[in-house]
Amino acid sequence: xxxxxxxxxxxxxxxxxxxxxxxxxxxxxxxxxxxxxxxxxxxxxxxxxxxxxxxxxxxxxxxxxxxxxxxxxxxxxxxxxxxxxxxxxxxxxxxxxxxxxxxxxxxxxxxxxxxxxxxxxxxxxxxxxxxxxxxxxxxxxxxxxxxxxxxxxxxxxxxxxxxxxxxxxxxxxxxxxxxxxxxxxxxxxxxxxxxxxxxxxxxxxxxxxxxxxxxxxxxxxxxxxxxxxxxxxxxxxxxxxxxxxxxxxxxxxxxxxxxxxxxxxxxxxxxxxxxxxxxxxxxxxxxxxxxxxxxxxxxxxxxxxxxxxxxxxxxxxxxxxxxxxxxxxxxxxxxxxxxxxxxxxxxxxxxxxxxxxxxxxxxxxxxxxxxxxxxxxxxxxxxxxxxxxxxxxxxxxxxxxxx
Amino acid sequence: xxxxxxxxxxxxxxxxxxxxxxxxxxxxxxxxxxxxxxxxxxxxxxxxxxxxxxxxxxxxxxxxxxxxxxxxxxxxxxxxxxxxxxxxxxxxxxxxxxxxxxxxxxxxxxxxxxxxxxxxxxxxxxxxxxxxxxxxxxxxxxxxxxxxxxxxxxxxxxxxxxxxxxxxxxxxxxxxxxxxxxxxxxxxxxxxxxxxxxxxxxxxxxxxxxxxxxxxxxxxxxx
Numbered sequence: 132x133x134x135x136x137x138x139x140x141x142x143x144x145x146x147x148x149x150x151x152x153x154x155x156x157x158x159x160x161x162x163x164x165x166x167x168x169x170x171x172x173x174x175x176x177x178x179x180x181x182x183x184x185x186x187x188x189x190x191x192x193x194x195x196x197x198x199x200x201x202x203x204x205x206x207x208x209x210x211x212x213x214x215x216x217x218x219x220x221x222x223x224x225x226x227x228x229x230x231x232x233x234x235x236x237x238x239x240x241x242x243x244x245x246x247x248x249x250x251x252x253x254x255x256x257x258x259x260x261x262x263x264x265x266x267x268x269x270x271x272x273x274x275x276x277x278x279x280x281x282x283x284x285x286x287x288x289x290x291x292x293x294x295x296x297x298x299x300x301x302x303x304x305x306x307x308x309x310x311x312x313x314x315x316x317x318x319x320x321x322x323x324x325x326x327x328x329x330x331x332x333x334x335x336x337x338x339x340x341x342x343x344x345x346x347x348x349x350x351x352x353x354x355x356x357x358x359x360x361x362x363x364x365x366x367x368x369x370x371x372x373x374x375x376x377x378x379x380x381x382x383x384x385x386x387x388x389x390x391x392x393x394x395x396x397x398x399x400x401x402x403x404x405x406x407x408x409x410x411x412x413x414x415x416x417x418x419x420x421x422x423x424x425x426x427x428x429x430x431x432x433x434x435x436x437x438x439x440x441x442x443x444x445x446x447x448x449x450x451x452x453x454x455x456x457x458x459x460x461x462x463x464x465x466x467x468x469x470x471x472x473x474x475x476x477x478x479x480x481x482x483x484x485x486x487x488x489x490x491x492x493x494x495x496x497x498x499x500x501x502x503x504x505x506x507x508x509x510x511x512x513x514x515x516x517x518x519x520x521x522x523x524x525x526x527x528x529x530x531x532x533x534x
Numbered sequence: 535x536x537x538x539x540x541x542x543x544x545x546x547x548x549x550x551x552x553x554x555x556x557x558x559x560x561x562x563x564x565x566x567x568x569x570x571x572x573x574x575x576x577x578x579x580x581x582x583x584x585x586x587x588x589x590x591x592x593x594x595x596x597x598x599x600x601x602x603x604x605x606x607x608x609x610x611x612x613x614x615x616x617x618x619x620x621x622x623x624x625x626x627x628x629x630x631x632x633x634x635x636x637x638x639x640x641x642x643x644x645x646x647x648x649x650x651x652x653x654x655x656x657x658x659x660x661x662x663x664x665x666x667x668x669x670x671x672x673x674x675x676x677x678x679x680x681x682x683x684x685x686x687x688x689x690x691x692x693x694x695x696x697x698x699x700x701x702x703x704x705x706x707x708x709x710x711x712x713x714x715x716x717x718x719x720x721x722x723x724x725x726x727x728x729x730x731x732x733x734x735x736x737x738x739x740x741x742x743x744x745x746x747x748x749x750x751x752x753x754x755x756x757x
Contacts, residue, residue, distance in 0.1 A: 149551065152673075523669065
């Protein structure tokens, strides 16, 4: 795992110096993260990177887990879906199951943090243990259109916290406590984002029989209707009438997801007459995803709904021009005509792809702007800085804080 | 090189990091935008007129303020978008005055353009009001003369330049940027102070601004 020093060539010495400087201001404070799982899922992935890096720069950071049985996690999965806006039937029994497990955790989890950083709804009831220390609730979910019954239930706990954190402005509700915007981030040194030698990229293209001689348009995402893979094919078909190009649709998620398998079949059906459409199942193959992104001429993310959409930052980091839907956290990453092109429809996506394929200089400039935008705003070092500032904000209510 | 004047007081370079605070307030129409612009905290007006400078520090010309961007790209009102983008921020010495100017620009546009009231953002494209929380801290770098000042200017972060040029003048209402203040009051060089004050920092990237400042100061030292 990379050390903080290894980020210096990417973000500059001064960014790391600033991190060390502000980290000193937390000396003597213990930060205790609490979530529900150590592996699997985005939160665990972030904490696995953040906790060692925070420790390395001198912030005493701990990480604890709550426990829960199958029933509890079934209920929290329902909560998760309902908060995302899916129609779930939530019963009193579900709330009872949630509270019973929460009570066990309240009895068992030892609180040692001066700042307790609670991630997502599963451990939210631990706030009942608050006594003189500071508590933050970190919501990683898109709650722009939540099920009101679940949200109302969670509000019983949220308003006891000192602050809340959301990933996009659109997820922000009116709350009686302070709330902050902290976007997620990508790790430029991970397999998915690190620089790759050209022969590795060429090897992946050869493996999947993708030509280097025609422009490549790529969408990386699981086969899910919300990622609109069929819409991507339709956009590609409009472009293909004028520009001889290839399309790659690559992602995982079909094997354990019956809906995903169905979507994959539909996509294959739509693509079967065209040898220039490459549909690739790549579950957990970060190097290959990285290579495909780097080999692409244009990267598309035509989602209908998106939590944050970090695949956009991954593409921009590789200097690629991006066409992406104006949903979720995507407009934070793409400023239309500055660091990519936003679209709202198949026609719009097709038009934007054509523009970029026909104007390589314009596309190059977008990609360059996008890479710098990600360097400044969506790398893990910015995420670390925001978390440290968030912790410091708990001790300062003013808008201008002199440290 | 000319003989260097020693300053009465050292210049201490500070830096500024920021966190975005959410307000939960959002606008769908120009009318709602106007109402909220008039009532949100000054830290919110500051955020939406200065966020681009730091978040898009590599772009030149950088995108305009958030209000102009939303009015143009989301509401599709190019005329008002242009008026908002061209508000000369350097002309205002307080957030209060800047807020009044933005509000009156929208108000006048609403009065004279009947269709402006009918425009609205679709779901998911609302204007979300946020605030900037600034954390100001000393960098440990300081200067007693122009040579030391210029050397430091080359190596400090763009966040530090941002703080002394933009935040000190407008948000902290010091009337003038910190560099000009020190050069005039502590070094007694009014001409150089004026030359720096007369730059329009809003129309260049922070790195360009750094290069311009170094060039002006080096020239002053006869380099």
